[in-house]
Amino acid sequence: MSTIAERLAAAGTGNAIELRGVSRFFGALAALIDVTLSVRPGERRAVLGSNGAGKTTLLNCVTGDFPPSSGTVRFFGEDVTILPPHERIRRGLRRTYQISLLFQGLSVRDNVYLACRGCSRGRYSFIRTRANDAIMQSVADLISLVHLEAVADRLVGELAHGQQRQLEIALALAGAPRFILLDEPAAGLSPNERGDLVAILTALPSHIGYIIIEHDMDVALRVVESVTMMHNGRIFKEGAPREIEADPEVQQLYLGGGHG
């Protein structure tokens, strides 16, 4: 695991995420076509677009869940195109999933514990972790960060949808993340829970950047400084939230299209 100094040094140079000519095909279907995108360290960006625009595929190519059919993916300058997902996680990349992908048979605490263990040494240890181990403190901190203390020992399968979404975010914050990919974190949340989510995201340490996919423009535009619009697998427009909102083409294609 890298030290803070190393991370800051890395954060000062180059791009956090750089895609060059990335395409992804599913059989004859082109989900991503020649996408070139760069995101600076610490930058917070929204990726918007209608259903099927290729947003989630874009995230999957960055995390390695689906490798790109062509093109290269760099993470903090390092070519990670062919690395398996767990190797990218160890380099500080995190993600959440559109549909909650949690460990339903384990408690909230065990879920967060696994995420913390996953990016530390001893993840395959045969020795049980003591209650006074430093990692248990990080687990407790993350649980309180997403306001789940009251249900920490409940099975995840018993949690409400909103709580599962919050747990998704806790899992992505475990370890020392440098960059997080958030796939529709607000989907299915109540207005109150959305407010909590915005508070959690804006309170993240400033060196942690993220890409957020979000249909709820209120949430998305409040927590980012730049926006990438996608359409039919291509990048269609990039700019500041205000410019994108005001752009007539965008309004016609997306905001006016009944998706807003």
Place this chain on the structure above:
Amino acid sequence: MALAQTTETPIGVGAQQRSVSPWIAKQAPNLLLGLVLVLLPAVANDFILDQILGWTLILGMIALSLMFLAGYGGMVSLAQMSVAGVSGYMIAVLGTSSLPKISLFWPWWVAAPLSIGIAVLFGTFAGALSARTEGIYTIMITLALAAAFFYLTLQNWPVFNGFNGFTTIPAPHFLGVNWRDPVPLYYMILFFAALSYAVVLYLSRSPFGLALQGVRDNPRRMEAIGYNVTAHRIAAYAFAALIAAVGGILMVWLNNQISPFSIGIDVVINLLVIAVVGGLSHPIGPFIGALIYVILRTFALDALVAVGLDGRRFQTLIGLGFLIIVLFSPDGVVGIWRRLSERARAAGGRNGA
């Protein structure tokens, strides 16, 4: 498929209270059971000790290796009986048997560790073959391995001595104890069975065991939080193979023989039945399943004849029992026990309030 639930104890709680008495209180059922099993030779005869309990503990161990993979890892491996078979055959080939042409007559302290090592390699190989598959495909691949090993032993004469197999493979004589005598043999089997049970129970709350349960619930997410799922699955197979391999050697020492029919497809299926009937959600399940199986196998014949039925129908009885358990309690006898105790606790809570 029943899933292992180990959430009653949050991580580390228990380690937090370092005093001894809460630990004893929590372990009371295990300690009591252990005490009964240790004192049993004072009252039970050799038949009960070896043919009932010895068999139960050995089958329980081999089924425990299946339970570890299936309950915690979500991988139903039918190759575990074959892993036991490999170590059982190897102890006959490398050690002592009635076949001087094949057996090497190496001392037990060379032959036994080597046999276990070879069996663990075989089990790890089975894991490497099936780690990228899920569900029915894992079952098919491991079943194919079990069938292949059965036919190999049946048709190979130079090493496995074909369908005759090996006889006269006694437990060794060391520390001044003749371990082939019924009572020492019972204690040896009890020691290894209790050790495997305790280690599996302990591992279920270790990072290795918790991560395995994570792999069971959601392999893709495990990749996304930094685990190498394939490597982890293979490591789990290797650990499970260790338990099955020790069980295999004990099985040969108890029976004094091994042949292809000790590891045939029907035995492989019986092992799965034992694990499922007992319950895949807790390591005690396989031992309960094995006890039910051994008792049925030993006494059902006489009981059936006594009520005027054909004694050979005892397999039907086992099959019916399996159907009933799977229909009414997908997590086996352990699941029935859990539901009953929860109901009792709920009723007690109502009365108390």
